[in-house]
Amino acid sequence: xxxxxxxxxxxxxxxxxxxxxxxxxxxxxxxxxxxxxxxxxxxxxxxxxxxxxxxxxxxxxxxxxxxxxxxxxxxxxxxxxxxxxxxxxxxxxxxxxxxxxxxxxxxxxxxxxxxxxxxxxxxxxxxxxxxxxxxxxxxxxxxxxxxxxxxxxxxxxxxxxxxxxxxxxxxxxxxxxxxxxxxxxxxxxxx
Numbered sequence: 001x002x003x004x005x006x007x008x009x010x011x012x013x014x015x016x017x018x019x020x021x022x023x024x025x026x027x028x029x030x031x032x033x034x035x036x037x038x039x040x041x042x043x044x045x046x047x048x049x050x051x052x053x054x055x056x057x058x059x060x061x062x063x064x065x066x067x068x069x070x071x072x073x074x075x076x077x078x079x080x081x082x083x084x085x086x087x088x089x090x091x092x093x094x095x096x097x098x099x100x101x102x103x104x105x106x107x108x109x110x111x112x113x114x115x116x117x118x119x120x121x122x123x124x125x126x127x128x129x130x131x132x133x134x135x136x137x138x139x140x141x142x143x144x145x146x147x148x149x150x151x152x153x154x155x156x157x158x159x160x161x162x163x164x165x166x167x168x169x170x171x172x173x174x175x176x177x178x179x180x181x182x183x184x185x186x187x188x189x190x191x
Contacts, residue, residue: 007049007081008037012059013067021058034071047078047176054084054104056094065107072112079176080108083117098150106141115177116147126153134159135182138169142179 012018015030041048050072054060059068072080082105085095096104098116105114129137129152137143143151148160160180163169170183 003044003046005047005049006040006044007051008040009051009053010037010068010071011053011055012064013071014064017059017064021053021055034075037075041075041077048075049079049081050075050077051081051083054082054096054101056096056100058093060096060100060104062107065104069108069112073109077113079113079115079174081115081117102141102147102151110141113174114141115144126151127156128153129156129159131159131163134163135168138180139182142172142181144177144179148180 010033011021013030013034018028018030018033052059052068059065082101084101085093101116105116108114134152134156148157152160160169164171164180167183169180171178172181173179
């Protein structure tokens with residue numbers, strides 16, 4: 001195939017969600033969609049990105065996220081972008097905040113390359129974190145610079161810089177993004 005990168009949309013992992021969110025044709029099932037993605041993955045050897053549009057009260061429930069997680073572990077895409085509605089929708093649905101998207105990202109297996117995509121600026125005040133809280137957060141899910149800017153207050157960002165200077169945290173590149181990880185994880189992320 002002559003594509004450099006392919007980005008597929010996968011908003012649901014269950015038929016109930018597919019019918020409610022994507023309003024799919026009655027003949028289309030999640031089994032068909034998943035099967036097609038798996039077949040495509042075997043024939044395509046370049047970067048495969050999955051995009052998930054999260055919608056409040058539809059596909060943000062733990063059971064749906066668990067089902068998405070299980071399939072994504074099987075599919076093994078290069079990157080997974082999680083976002084939410086950022087323009088007027090065709091029917092009445094609600095978007096999620098950046099913080100809600102971040103919380104959802106933590107429910108996925110750490111082996112999955114999750115990136116929280118957001119075009120909206122966060123309205124809430126960034127949080128203050130101790131060194132230990134920063135390390136624990138990054139242990140659960142590596143952070144991008146955008147994550148740091150949005151989630152952490154100025155004092156916490158200074159702590160991050162100190163942890164980098166102390167070599168406790170390092171930047172690694174993965175799937176076209178730079179992520180901050182614990183230094184002990186650097187060898188795992190680069191492999």
